[in-house]
Amino acid sequence: MASMASWVSSPELILSLLSILLLYLYQRYHNRHELLVNYPLIGMLPTLLSNVHHIHDWGTDVLRASGWSLMFKGPWFSSMDILATCDPANINHIFNTNFINYPKGKEFSEIFDILGAGIFNSDGESWRSQRKKAHGLIAHHDFHVFLIKSTSAKVYSEFIxxxxxxxxxxxxxDLQDLFLRFxxxxxxxxxxxxxxxSLSPDFPTIHFSKAMDDAMSAIFLRHSMPSWWWKLMRRLDVGEEKKLTRARKVMDQFITQAIEKKRESCGNGDGDLLASYIEDTRSMDxxxxNQMLRDTTMNLMLAGRDTTAAALTWFFWLLSKNKEVEEKILEELKQYSLEKEEAISNEELGKLVYLHAALCESLRLYPPVPFEHKGVVKEEVLPSGDKVRPGLKILIFTYAMGRMNGVWGEDCMEFKPERWISEKGRLRHEPSFKFLSFNCGPRTCLGKEVAFVQMKAVVAAIISRFHVDVVEGHVVEPKLSIILHMKNGLMVKIRERSIN
Incomplete structure (x- = not known):
């Protein structure tokens, strides 16, 4: 009897029974041609699960057909009702006009529990305090000098x-792997x-990076199921939740060791952020x-490591398909005599208008963070006419917004850096609620300048020295993750460019 009870309560059986039910309902309603079918009892979940393997493009099609906003109905009593939107008017309202009504919320912090009480999970006074501190450090002259020095050394002494x-x-x-290592x-x-x-010739195993990849994939799947379901999986320590638990241990161990080493050196640094944060904890228990330093550095690592690598990977894939853009970047480097062997200065990088425009265009089509998640405090009606209420989740689909004709024009699917350049040859400003790659409003990304410095330095150094050819037949598609990585990496062949 004991063994039978154990078998009946096993998560594998529960998953099997649920799968059978979903399959039955899907087969019964599959002849419907709607992109998103609302089934009895279980809502739209079966359609979501049957399309989750290509969620980015399918979600874009759904929002395009729905007029930029759609109310997703989850199973009864699942708290999975979600307003999905890529409407710039909604985004401006949520991120700017009535920012206080749309916090990250409790559910966000539960889904992203691996980030602890860091800045990405925080709201209210905790968020304001953390942002003020981070802004002061990142905007400081010493950090900027340290950024330029360390980036240049990494690019020219190791990467090249x-x-x-x-x-x-x-x-x-795998160019994606190289960018992740960088x-x-x-x-x-x-x-x-x-x-x-980690850019050593023997390509050492980076346990932290593998753990972070596993964590981001697990967190993505939390968005596609009722919260009670993934919490049950976490309690039973099965599936993706088991991977997440182990990934967290690896990342926590890495961060703990880094903090201990920094403390042993009396918190001294050459301008790194941890040294400053340790100084703030002198009077703390x-x-x-330790918890504050852990959460803070975990958030900083996620922000810096994944997003920049993802952006660079998609950029070089787009260049491989648009050689005329690569040629224009090369011409710009030659125009400013920057195709030289030594490192390019920050002042020189600032002159590269076309390169900056090309990076923005790549970020428009392939934003490293493909969607944002918001909660609701008070009931109101959005500019789109959709009514929102407390308990409803709002999913801002950044990936889809870059593919909407009504937002970016009939040529929105084309890779055209020129759309970012004015008639006077200067960078054209686009409002952040339309170009959301660096967030918008009070939560605008503090690391935007850091990201552009690193990306420009890498791209300018590589393009001026190498041809990067994507392997013929290599399949490129997004990975199911919170970050827009490539599922199969980006396999390329590197050839040195002849200097004329």
Whole structure:
């Protein structure tokens, strides 16, 4: 009897029974041609699950057909009702006009529990205090100097020599993996003041990076199921939740060791962020200080490591399909005599208008964070006419917004850096509620300038020295993750460019 009870309560059986029910209902209603069918009892969940493998493009089609906003109905009593929107008017209202009514909320912090009480999960006074501190550090002259120095050293002392070796060996290489290694090292340098040297020729295993990838995939799946379901999986320690638990242990161990080493050096750094944060914890209880430092650095690592690597990967894939853009970037480098062997200065990078425009265009089509999640405090009606209430989740689909004709024009699916350049040859400003890659309003990304410095430095150095050819037949598609990584990486062949 005991063994039978154990079998009946096993999560595998529960999953099997639920799958059978969903399959039955799906087959019964599958002849309907709507992109999103509202089934009895279980709402739109079956259609979501049957399309989750290509959620980004399917979601874009759904929002396009729905006029930029759609009320997703989850199963009864699941708290899965979601307003999905990519309407710029809604986004401006949510992120700017009535910002206070749309916090991240309790459910967001539960889904992203791995980030603790850090800035991404916080609202109210906690968020304001953390943002003020982070802004002061990132805007400081010393940090800016440290950023330029460390980025230049990473690009020209490690990344370029590695690419030269790969070019000589004529090997195929996963460019996404290289960018993840670069951004991991660069972020560790800025946050902890240490260089993990993951760009070493032997490509050492980076347990933190693998753990973060597993965590982001698990968190993505939390969005596609009722909260009680993933919480049950977490309690039973099965499936993706099991991976997330183990990933968190790996990341916590890495961060704890980094904090201890920094404390042993009396918190001294060359401009890294952790040294400043440790100074703020001198009067705190040890346990409280450790938790604050852990949550803060975890948030900073996520912000720096994943987003920049994802942006660079999609950018080089787009260049491989649009060689005329690459040629224009090369011409711009030559125009300012920046196709030289030594490092490019920050002042010189600032002159690269076309390169900046090309990066913005890539971010428009492939934003590293493809959707945002908001809660609701008080009931009201959005500019789209949709009524929102407390308990409703709002999903802002950034990926879809870049693909809407009514937002970006009939050529919105084309990669055209020129749309970002004015008739006078200057960068054209687009409102952040239309171009949401760096968030919008009071929560605008503090690391925007850091990201552009790193991306411009990498792109200028690589393009002026190498041809990057994507392997023929390589399948490129988004990974199911909170960050828009490529599912299969980006396999390329590196060839050195002849200098004329």
């Amino acid at each position: 020599p590695l690419l030269q070796r790969l070019a000589r060996q004529e090997e195929f290489v 951004s991991f090292d660069a972020t560790c340098q800025l946050v902890f003041g240490v260089n993990p040297t 040890t346990q409280e200080a």
